[in-house]
Structures are given as structure tokens and as C-alpha cells.
Amino acid sequence: MKKHLKKIISVGIVLAVYALVIILVQTGALSRHYQSLLVPIGINVILAVSLNLTVGFLGELTLGHAGFMSVGAYAGCLFSIYCDLPTVIEFPLALIIGGVTAAVFGVIIGIPALRLKGDYLAIVTLAFGEIIRSVITNLDFLGGAGGLKGIAKYKSTASAFTTVFVVLVITVVVIRNLVKSRHGRAICSIRDNVIASESVGINVVFYKLLAFVMAAFFAGVAGVLYGHNLGILKPNTFDFNKSIEILVIVVLGGMGSITGSIISAIVITLLPEVLRGLDDYRLLIYAVVLIAMMLLNNNPKFTAFKENIKAKLRPGKKSAAESVNATVNVSETAAEKEAE
Amino acid sequence: MEFIEQLINGLNLGSIYALMALGYTMVYGIAKMLNFAHGDIIMVGAYTLSVAMATLKFPPALAIIVSMAVCSLLGIVVEKIAYKPLRNASPLTVLITAIGVSYFLQSLALLIFGSNQRKVDSVINMNPIKLGSIELTGESAVTIGVTVIIMICLTLFINKTKTGRAMLAVSEDKGAAQLMGVNVNKTISITFAIGSALAAVAGVLFTSSYGFVGPYTGSLPGIKAFVAAVLGGIGSVPGAMLGGILLGIIESLSKAYISTQLADAIVFGVLIVVLLVKPTGLLGKKRMEKV
Numbered sequence: 001m002k003k004h005l006k007k008i009i010s011v012g013i014v015l016a017v018y019a020l021v022i023i024l025v026q027t028g029a030l031s032r033h034y035q036s037l038l039v040p041i042g043i044n045v046i047l048a049v050s051l052n053l054t055v056g057f058l059g060e061l062t063l064g065h066a067g068f069m070s071v072g073a074y075a076g077c078l079f080s081i082y083c084d085l086p087t088v089i090e091f092p093l094a095l096i097i098g099g100v101t102a103a104v105f106g107v108i109i110g111i112p113a114l115r116l117k118g119d120y121l122a123i124v125t126l127a128f129g130e131i132i133r134s135v136i137t138n139l140d141f142l143g144g145a146g147g148l149k150g151i152a153k154y155k156s157t158a159s160a161f162t163t164v165f166v167v168l169v170i171t172v173v174v175i176r177n178l179v180k181s182r183h184g185r186a187i188c189s190i191r192d193n194v195i196a197s198e199s200v201g202i203n204v205v206f207y208k209l210l211a212f213v214m215a216a217f218f219a220g221v222a223g224v225l226y227g228h229n230l231g232i233l234k235p236n237t238f239d240f241n242k243s244i245e246i247l248v249i250v251v252l253g254g255m256g257s258i259t260g261s262i263i264s265a266i267v268i269t270l271l272p273e274v275l276r277g278l279d280d281y282r283l284l285i286y287a288v289v290l291i292a293m294m295l296l297n298n299n300p301k302f303t304a305f306k307e308n309i310k311a312k313l314r315p316g317k318k319s320a321a322e323s324v325n326a327t328v329n330v331s332e333t334a335a336e337k338e339a340e
Numbered sequence: 341m342e343f344i345e346q347l348i349n350g351l352n353l354g355s356i357y358a359l360m361a362l363g364y365t366m367v368y369g370i371a372k373m374l375n376f377a378h379g380d381i382i383m384v385g386a387y388t389l390s391v392a393m394a395t396l397k398f399p400p401a402l403a404i405i406v407s408m409a410v411c412s413l414l415g416i417v418v419e420k421i422a423y424k425p426l427r428n429a430s431p432l433t434v435l436i437t438a439i440g441v442s443y444f445l446q447s448l449a450l451l452i453f454g455s456n457q458r459k460v461d462s463v464i465n466m467n468p469i470k471l472g473s474i475e476l477t478g479e480s481a482v483t484i485g486v487t488v489i490i491m492i493c494l495t496l497f498i499n500k501t502k503t504g505r506a507m508l509a510v511s512e513d514k515g516a517a518q519l520m521g522v523n524v525n526k527t528i529s530i531t532f533a534i535g536s537a538l539a540a541v542a543g544v545l546f547t548s549s550y551g552f553v554g555p556y557t558g559s560l561p562g563i564k565a566f567v568a569a570v571l572g573g574i575g576s577v578p579g580a581m582l583g584g585i586l587l588g589i590i591e592s593l594s595k596a597y598i599s600t601q602l603a604d605a606i607v608f609g610v611l612i613v614v615l616l617v618k619p620t621g622l623l624g625k626k627r628m629e630k631v
Contacts, residue, residue, distance in 0.1 A: 061432050063439075112616045119374040120615055122435055123566060127608035130563075134605045240559075244439065251436060283447035290440030291422055298429045 018165055025157050033273070035157045039229045041269045042164035043222045046171045048249040048261040050218035055247065056256035057179055058211040059191030061122040063243050064109070065219050067129030068102040070238035072220020074142055075101035077151045077227040087152075095167065095224050102220025105132075106213040114208045129243060136235040147234035151227050164225055171218050176258055178214065187211050188256075248286045251293050344474055346596045347589060352480040352549060354588020355487035359542035360565030361572065361580035362494065363535030369511040369575040370531045373431070376438035377418060379562010380445035381536045385411045385543030386553040387449060390460040400463040408540040415536025416529050424525075442559070449555040457554040460547040483545045490541065491581050494534075498577060507531055511575065560604070564591070567611040573624025582622060 021038065024030040051065050076098025080090055113124045137145045154160035178184050186207045189197040198204050227233045249268050253260030272282045296302045360382060367375045388410045392403035422441050426434050466478030498504035509517040510527045518524050546561065547553050564587065572583025590610060595603040614621065 055432070059430075059432060061435055112612070116615055116619060119431060119435060120570070120619065123374070123563075123570070124612055124615060126563065127567070127611050131605040131608050134601060138599070138601050244443065247436070247439070255432075280451060281447075283443060284451065287440050287444035287447055291437055291444065294429075294433050294437040294440065295422070295425055298426055298433060 014169060018162075021161060021165075022158055025161065037269060037273060038157065038161045039154075039164050039225070041266055042161070042168045043226050043229070044246070044249060044265040044269050045168055045262050046218055046222040046225070047246045048253065048265040049172055049175055049258055050215040050222070051246050052250045052253075052255065052258060052261045053175055053179070053187075053211050053215045055250050056254075056261075057184065057187050057191060058208060060114075060208070060212075061247075062125040062212070062215070063122050063240065063247070064125035064127075064129035064132075065215070065246050066238040066240070066242035067125070067132040068106060068216040068219035069223035069226070069242070070132060070136065070233075070235065071105050071223070072098035072102035072217075073223030073227040073233050073238075074136065074148060075220070076224030077148060077233055078142075080152060080228070081148075081150055091163070091228075094228075095221050098224035099217040099221040102223070103213045103217040106216030107209065110209050110212040110216075114205060114212060126240065126243075129238070129240060133235050133238060142235075143233070145235060147232045148227075149232050151231050151233065153231045154228060160229065167221060167225060171221070172258060172262070175214070175218070179258070183207065183210065245286070248290055252289050342596070346592050348474070348476060348480055349596075350589030350592035351585060352483050352588070353592055354568075354585035355483050356542050356546050356549075356584075357561070357565045357568045357588050358581045358584025359487055359490065359538050359545070360562065361569040361584040362491075362577065363539050363542075364566050364569040365572070365574055365577060365580040366507070366531050366535050368569070370507060370528055371419075371423065371427075373423065373434045374438060374566070375423075375532075375535075376435065376562075377441040377445060378535065378539060379558040379560075379565065380442050380449075381411050381415060381539040381558065382543040382546065382562060383449060383553065383555065383558035384414055384445060385540030386460060386547040386557060387453060387458070388540070389463070389544050389547065390458055390553055393461060393463075404463060404541075404544055407544060408537045411536040411540035411543075412533040415532040415539075419529060419532040424528075442562075446555050446559065453555065455555065457552040457557075460551060460553050462548040462551065463544060464548050479545075479549045483549065486541065486545065490538065494538075495577065503527070503530060564604075564607055567607060570611060570621055571614050573621030576621070576623045576625070579621055579623035 021030075025035055025038075047065065047069065051062070054060055054062050076094040079097045080094040083090055083093075085093070109125070109128050113121055113128070116124060136142050142148055154163065179187070186197070186202045187210070189200075189202060190204055190207055194204060223238075245268070249265045250261055252268065253262070253264030271285075272279055278285070360378065363378050363381070364375060367373065367378070385407045388407040389403050392398040392406045393400065398406065418441055422437050423434065426437055462479065464479050464482045466482060468478060469476040469481055498507060506517070506522045506527045507530070509520065509522055510524055514524055517527075542565075543553075543558070546557070565584065568583040568587040569580050570583070571587055572579030572581070587607060587610065591603055591607050594606045598606065
């Protein structure tokens with residue numbers, strides 16, 4: 001019963017958020033400017049949640065997420081430009097085509113790249129992103145550097161938001177369920193210790209590829225949504241900086257936390273708009289966030305402090321002392337590992 | 341004749357890549373981390389040179405020394421603040437921090453100097469050298485010459501001096517080196533200082549050849565220099581030199597004979613091929629993984 005209650009509450013929250021935004025949009029309570037941010041927020045949430053699958057759960061840093069996004073965006077948008085079906089059929093098809101194309105590229109890049117790890121994988125995915133960008137710039141039928149024009153835009157803010165929201169919910173549900181499943185636990189075990197998970201019979205290559213391709217698929221879907229929102233695709237929007245922006249969202253929200261990714265995607269997208277005067281400092285703030293999060297999360301005092309607060313907020317879960325002990329244990333194991 | 345000119349262009353570019361790749365490879369060898377911010381140190385070096393020469397009216401020689409000093413200091417400070425606390429952290433954490441540092445330097449330069457590229461006067465005043473029908477510009481000649489000298493000095497420094505051997509020891513086994521009385525922290529600082537000073541030299545030579553510096557000047561060459569380091573075998577000093585020069589030649593030949601726009605794609609393609617065929621690079625050593 002309790003399990004079902006949780007599900008009902010989640011569905012209720014999702015519906016309430018949707019209804020609230022639609023009411024705000026229809027009554028005009030939300031200014032035009034903020035309305036225009038709804039779709040980018042949704043897209044960033046999809047991108048962040050999918051990147052979290054590789055960075056947070058699989059524990060491999062990929063810097064080519066924008067590359068997959070661009071592949072999906074171009075494939076999906078080309079389809080919707082040259083295809084003449086009613087929107088109800090055409091748009092979902094475009095989303096699927098975008099996603100599948102990105103996933104195919106994910107397999108092509110993933111099979112060789114996932115043999116590498118850590119820094120090498122990061123650099124290879126980065127290189128892949130740059131290759132994709134320069135190839136797209138040189139292909140005339142994709143519009144070259146000028147961009148791919150004439151993509152049908154959403155009819156209204158409400159319909160745009162509905163579309164993005166539905167895709168967002170599907171993404172979050174799929175990735176959450178994947179992570180909570182047997183396969184998800186296998187993926188997390190690879191993050192925690194590759195050699196150990198290999199020796200208990202987990203097919204490391206398969207699960208790495210699974211996470212990688214799933215992330216690429218949803219990045220591609222997000223790309224299609226992005227293209228239909230702007231009506232034009234330019235190769236330069238999908239550069240290294242875009243990949244980093246998504247990474248910042250994931251890191252700020254907490255690697256391995258889907259809720260965190262959602263919240264931080266909203267915050268990071270809204271931040272420059274709310275603090276207009278700080279626009280010049282946006283990139284500097286991103287950089288500081290990245291460094292500070294990494295340094296703080298590796299500081300034993302800060303970790304203990306965080307656990308304490310968590311324990312106070314949720315008295316039922318774990319006592320503060322226990323959590324601190326757990327942290328100490330973790331750092332001890334790390335120290336032992338180092339000693340070896 | 342055109343081919344030989346392109347080859348010289350490639351050597352010029354390759355020398356700069358080699359200097360940068362040395363920084364990557366030395367830091368990787370010792371700290372086992374990819375210093376993503378290394379490319380941006382080049383940018384800092386170039387800006388320092390430009391400010392020292394244009395605003396403070398320093399003579400070129402002094403400006404170069406100032407630029408090297410600033411970069412060394414920056415390298416040490418970055419290591420102390422950002423990388424040292426993470427020495428036992430996961431590679432993912434360190435890499436994200438390094439990306440953060442790189443971003444930080446870029447956006448700081450953007451805030452201070454604006455997004456417009458700043459003109460830098462060449463520090464090299466030399467007439468072109470004529471070898472038969474081939475013309476070697478002063479910049480190319482000096483770049484290649486300086487790189488050769490630096491490489492010889494660096495090789496001697498690493499193999500012959502006490503500090504250099506300490507660096508080798510630390511890169512081999514940090515714990516054992518410490519037991520043998522090597523000051524690990526100091527050695528790592530020195531490595532960062534030398535790597536950053538080489539980056540400053542690369543920055544000076546780079547801007548002398550191209551004439552401009554902007555906040556993002558260092559990022560793409562930095563990544564390519566990393567490709568060079570991987571090509572030569574990361575952690576290997578002669579490998580970085582070889583990789584840098586090979587990559588420079590590949591880039592300038594593909595620019596001349598294949599396509600200017602696709603040259604970057606080809607360079608990155610080289611990286612992917614190398615990693616697939618021989619992940620340890622041309623001169624790298626294979627390391628066994630222990631459970």
C-alpha cells in the first residue's frame with residue numbers, strides 16, 4: 001500500500017506541476033519572457049538526466065553530449081522538413097528518428113571508445129563532438145555554417161510546453177526505472193569497481209554500452225525538441241561549451257541523483273535570466289561551481305556536515321552518527337586502496 | 341617545393357604542439373591527471389606577454405621572462421588550490437575540476453580583456469632565411485630552433501639533475517619515492533611550474549606566428565596538444581616531442597591537400613585511430629592493472 005501511495009503522490013505532483021504551468025501560461029500570469037524559457041528548461045532537464053546516466057551512474061565522463069544532441073537534432077529536423085504527415089504522427093516519428101540516429105552514433109562511437117576509460121574516454125568523446133561539428137559545417141544539405149532553416153515551430157507556448165513536458169516525463173521515468181532495475185544496479189557496480197563487477201560475471205562492455213547509448217538516445221530526442229523550438233539549427237550551438245553546460249548541471253545537481261539533475265537544470269537555466277546583471281559572470285560562476293562542488297564533496301568535514309543535515313531533515317532514515325561512520329568507513333577504504 | 345613549404349609549416353606548428361604536449365605529459369606522468377587547463381595557461385602566457393610589451397613597455401626579452409614567471413606561478417597556485425586536495429579522489433572528480441579551472445581561466449580572461457582578440461606584436465625580429473628556392477620565415481626558424489634547444493635541455497634536466505630524477509621517481513611510484521626521501525609535494529609543484537613555463541614559451545611562439553590572442557586562443561591548441569601527447573605515448577617525454585611534430589605535420593598537410601575546414605576533424609580522427617590501435621601511443625609503456 002505504501003509503495004502505491006508513493007507512486008500516486010509522484011503522479012499527482014507531475015500533474016499538478018503541469019496544470020500549474022499551463023494555468024500560468026493561459027492566464028498570462030507568466031510574462032512572455034519566462035514563457036519562452038519553459039521549453040529550454042525542459043530540454044536541459046532531459047539532457048542533464050540523460051548525461052547523469054553516464055557520468056553519475058556509469059561513472060564515465062563523456063564530453064560529447066552536445067555532439068549526440070546535434071546528430072539527433074539534424075536527423076529529426078530533416079525528417080520533419082521533408083516529410084508531409086500530420087503533425088500528430090510526424091512529430092513523434094521525428095523524435096524517434098532523432099533519438100535512434102543519435103543512438104546509432106552512440107553505438108558506433110561507444111564500441112571503440114568504451115574500451116578506453118577515464119581521461120581517454122573523455123577526450124575521445126570530446127574529439128567526436130568536434131568532428132561531428134566540423135563535418136556538419138561542411139555538409140551543404142545540412143545548411144553548413146549558416147544553419148538548417150525552415151523547421152516547423154510549435155504552434156503555441158502551451159502546446160510546446162505540453163510536448164516537452166510529456167517527453168521529459170517519459171525520459172525521467174525510463175531512466176529512473178532503468179537505474180532502479182537489475183541492469184541499473186549492474187551499471188552502478190561498474191562505477192563502484194570495474195574489476196569486482198567483472199569478476200562476478202557482469203558483462204561490463206554491454207552495460208557500459210547500454211548506458212552510453214541510452215544517454216545518446218535521449219540527447220538526440222532533446223536535440224529534436226530544441227530544433228523545433230528555434231526553427232533553425234546551427235552547428236556552432238552544439239560546441240564543447242554546450243557539453244560543459246550540461247555537465248555543470250549534472251555536477252551541481254549531484255552525480256547520480258535524478259531529482260538533483262532536474263532541480264539544477266531549472267536553476268541553471270533560470271539563473272542568468274533572474275540575475276540579468278550577472279550575465280557577464282555566468283561562465284565564471286559555472287567554473288566556480290564545478291571546482292567548488294568537486295572540492296567540497298571531497299572534503300570529509302563537508303561530507304559529514306551534509307550527512308548531519310540530511311539526518312536532521314529525515315529523522316526516520318538514518319541517525320547522524322551512523323552516516324558519519326559510513327563516511328569515515330568509505331574514506332578508510334579509499335585510504336586502504338591507496339596504500340595497496 | 342610547395343610540399344616542403346607545407347612541411348616547414350607543419351614543423352613550426354608541430355614545435356608549438358610539442359612544447360605544449362610536454363606540459364601535459366609531464367603532469368600526467370607525475371600527478372596521473374589530465375590537466376585540462378594546460379591549454380589556457382598558454383592563453384595566459386600570451387596575454388601576459390601582450391600586456392607586458394604593449395602596456396608596460398617592457399623589452400621583449402624581459403616580457404618573455406615575466407610571462408614565463410607568471411605562468412609558472414599560476415601553474416603552482418592552480419595545483420595547490422584545485423588539484424592537491426583531490427590527490428586521492430577518483431579520476432572523474434579530478435578531470436571535472438580541471439575542466440572547471442580551464443573554464444575559470446577562460447571566463448576570467450573574457451571579463452578582463454573582452455571577447456575581442458588582442459593584437460600581439462611578434463617578439464621575433466629576424467629576416468627570412470633562404471635555402472635555395474625555399475623561404476623559411478624568421479618565426480618558423482626561431483620556433484623550431486627554440487623548441488629543439490628546450491627539448492635537449494629538458495631531457496638533460498630530467499635525466500641528469502637530482503630534481504629531474506626525483507620527478508622520474510615520483511612518476512614511477514609516489515609512495516616509494518617518498519620513502520626514499522623525495523619531497524613529493526615539492527616535486528609535483530616543480531613539475532607544474534616547468535610545464536607551465538613551457539606553455540608560456542609555446543604561447544609566446546604561437547602568438548608570434550599568428551599575431552593575435554583571445555580568451556579561447558589556448559583551448560583548441562591545448563586539446564590538440566593533448567592529442568599529440570597521446571599520439572606519442574602519454575607520460576613519455578620523447579613521445580610528446582615526436583607526437584607534437586607528427587601532429588603538426590599531419591595538420592598542415594591536411595590543410596594544404598585535403599580541406600582547411602576538415603583539418604581539425606582529421607587531427608581528432610588521428611587520436612581515435614591511435615587510441616584504438618595502440619592506446620599506449622607510439623613510445624608509451626604499457627602498465628599492468630593490479631586488482
